[in-house]
Amino acid sequence: MTPIFANLQAVRARLDGAARAAGRPPESIRLLAVSKTKPAEDVVAAVAAGQTAFGENYVQEGCAKIGQVAALLAAQGSPTTLEWHFIGPLQSNKTRPVAESFAWVHAIDRLKIAQRLSDQRPAALPPLQVCVEVNVSGEASKSGCAPEEALALCQAVAALPRLQLRGLMAIPAPVDDEQAQRLPFRRLKTLFEQLQQAGLPVDTLSMGMSHDLEAAVAEGATLVRIGTAIFGPRIKKEIP
Numbered sequence: 629m630t631p632i633f634a635n636l637q638a639v640r641a642r643l644d645g646a647a648r649a650a651g652r653p654p655e656s657i658r659l660l661a662v663s664k665t666k667p668a669e670d671v672v673a674a675v676a677a678g679q680t681a682f683g684e685n686y687v688q689e690g691c692a693k694i695g696q697v698a699a700l701l702a703a704q705g706s707p708t709t710l711e712w713h714f715i716g717p718l719q720s721n722k723t724r725p726v727a728e729s730f731a732w733v734h735a736i737d738r739l740k741i742a743q744r745l746s747d748q749r750p751a752a753l754p755p756l757q758v759c760v761e762v763n764v765s766g767e768a769s770k771s772g773c774a775p776e777e778a779l780a781l782c783q784a785v786a787a788l789p790r791l792q793l794r795g796l797m798a799i800p801a802p803v804d805d806e807q808a809q810r811l812p813f814r815r816l817k818t819l820f821e822q823l824q825q826a827g828l829p830v831d832t833l834s835m836g837m838s839h840d841l842e843a844a845v846a847e848g849a850t851l852v853r854i855g856t857a858i859f860g861p862r863i864k865k866e867i868p
């Protein structure tokens with residue numbers, strides 16, 4: 629068994645335990661494996677362990693890896709269909725390759741980015757699945773729209789023809805204590821319920837990373853984004 633295979637089993641066990649503790653069915657939480665800075669071979673190792681959804685943060689790296697992984701799987705004679713999620717911050721001049729290569733985008737924080745992604749989504753592909761990122765940590769974080777802007781932004785995004793709004797995403801400022809970790813996740817869940825009350829058909833709460841997945845699941849995460857706990861620490865310098 630490769631280390632990545634064992635790590636994936638351990639993460640799935642953590643997720644199952646957190647779901648059970650929260651009285652939730654484990655299959656109500658999706659696992660996104662975050663492979664940023666890691667080679668295509670590591671993704672293939674995770675595929676061998678049954679993982680099919682992967683997250684990338686950088687446009688060039690992500691698009692290249694999608695092609696490399698497909699080539700490696702084809703060469704193995706195992707052409708598994710994977711689902712690629714773009715989870716990093718997105719500049720407006722880099723939306724086109726994302727609209728063309730990814731199935732999901734998690735960090736929409738302004739309408740301009742959403743409009744460009746909708747305009748650039750190829751007609752032959754299904755609508756791009758998107759989440760709006762909300763800054764639920766106040767001053768401690770710079771990414772995401774303000775909580776009071778979230779409903780209006782979500783309504784505008786939901787109206788775009790080539791996007792399908794799935795829900796909300798957040799990256800809270802890191803803290804160690806589980807009770808403290810839960811507060812921003814609870815804020816995101818409350819906003820999510822407001823979207824549902826406003827009639828938006830959202831089903832995805834993208835929250836929780838390697839260090840806080842238990843807190844996120846306790847507060848209702850439906851998709852957790854896990855990198856380090858699956859692929860090990862990232863040593864390469866991260867270029868935004």
Ligand SMILES: *Cc1c(COP(=O)(O)O)cnc(C)c1O
Nearest residue numbers: 662715837838853854855856857
């Ligand atoms: C890197 C990253 C993750 C994964 O973080 P880990 O702590 O390695 O699990 C999740 N979400 C986003 C947006 C990231 O940039």
